[in-house]
Amino acid sequence: MLNSTVCSQVALSGEMSLPSSARDAKVCLIFATRGRAEVLERVVAFVDSQTVRPDLIIVSCVTDEDAGTLASRPGLLVIKGQPGLTVQRNHALKHVPGDFDVVVLLDDDFLMHSKWIAEVLKTLDSDPAIACVTGTVLADGIHGPGYSVEEGQAILATAIDVPAILNVASTGGPYGCNMAFRASSIAGLRFDERLVLYGWQEDRDFGGQIWNRGGRVVRINTALGVHLGVKRGRVSGRKLGYSQVINPLYLARKKTMPLRAALDHVLRNVASNVVRSFAPEPWIDRRGRLGGNLIGLWDFVRGRLTPERAAKL
Known part of the structure; x- marks a missing residue:
């Protein structure tokens, strides 16, 4: 059933319909x-x-x-x-x-x-x-x-x-x-x-x-x-918090996300981390995320949209 030839691209370009059935x-x-x-x-x-x-x-x-x-x-x-x-x-x-x-x-x-x-x-x-x-x-x-x-x-x-x-x-x-x-x-x-x-x-x-x-x-x-939302294997709060700020803004610059949507993502996540950091959920590192948010905002102010930096935090 399987084609043994593996291609670097998943298919030829251009729209197509599925088979007759x-x-x-x-x-x-x-x-x-x-x-x-x-x-x-x-x-x-x-x-x-x-x-x-x-x-x-x-x-x-x-x-x-x-x-x-x-x-x-x-x-x-x-x-x-x-x-x-x-x-x-x-x-x-x-x-x-x-x-x-x-x-x-x-x-x-x-x-x-x-x-x-x-x-x-x-x-x-x-x-x-x-x-x-x-x-x-x-x-x-x-x-x-x-x-x-x-x-x-x-x-x-x-x-x-x-x-x-x-x-x-x-x-x-x-x-x-x-x-x-x-x-x-x-x-x-x-x-x-x-x-x-x-x-x-x-x-x-x-x-x-x-x-x-x-x-x-x-x-x-x-x-x-x-x-299921399994928590095992997820990244640290600090790393994710940085990505919550930088990644949407980076995508807005790429034009794969509207700027308004990017700003909405950033504001909602930062606000949520600020409010909930006073009584964080046991399964979320809110304070770590907030710390990552602040680093991301400082990088943005300095004109640095570097999503790969999250891996080094």
Whole structure:
């Protein structure tokens, strides 16, 4: 089933429709991961519940331990390289066979509803101008202490059926925990590797590149999922706080994020860290984030938009 020739680009440029039946589309599913083998193994196993399964799963990691026992799973390719979300995703894109139609990127702690891939394919097939689809997150553990795999599965179990009417809405950018791309629409595009570590706003930047090419980036209500928000393996508060300020402003300069949206991101995050630093949540280093915010603001005042500096803080 798999094409053994690996191309540096995911497909030829230019818009295209999916095969005559969306179910015939060849789908590659990518996970970039580090230090979460136990969770990843269970997330990958849950992919088997999809009504339309991917033809290839690529796990982009740093060490053998990151992939756990997945290397022996049929239809799954484990690749190793340098750490960093953007770097690892780019490494995976280089390994997508050139005859694939759709590329799906999920966080290593995202659980899909059984019809997630089917609904994405249906949406892409409905309009050749749609280049990127992001789904609807039923619950997002990133905003709290996080969910266990069992809790995530229980949440999904309450949504046995997807909404009967598909709602397609244009959006400023995909949510990086669950996004799918028409392969032809991202030929030659890469995640910005200056957005180091967790890659804060790397999804918005990638979506902005697609918008600048004229492709549609949409959110649909029928591709459901749960983002567990696992805290293990995340970057320090100081590093993330710096990225919260510098990365949106850097993207505004790149013109992959509107300036107003960038300023809104910065102001909301700084204000939240200031207020909550007096009584921080146990799972968030608010004071570390605020310290990183202040360093970022000082760099901005001095005209330094250097997102890669986060790795050195």
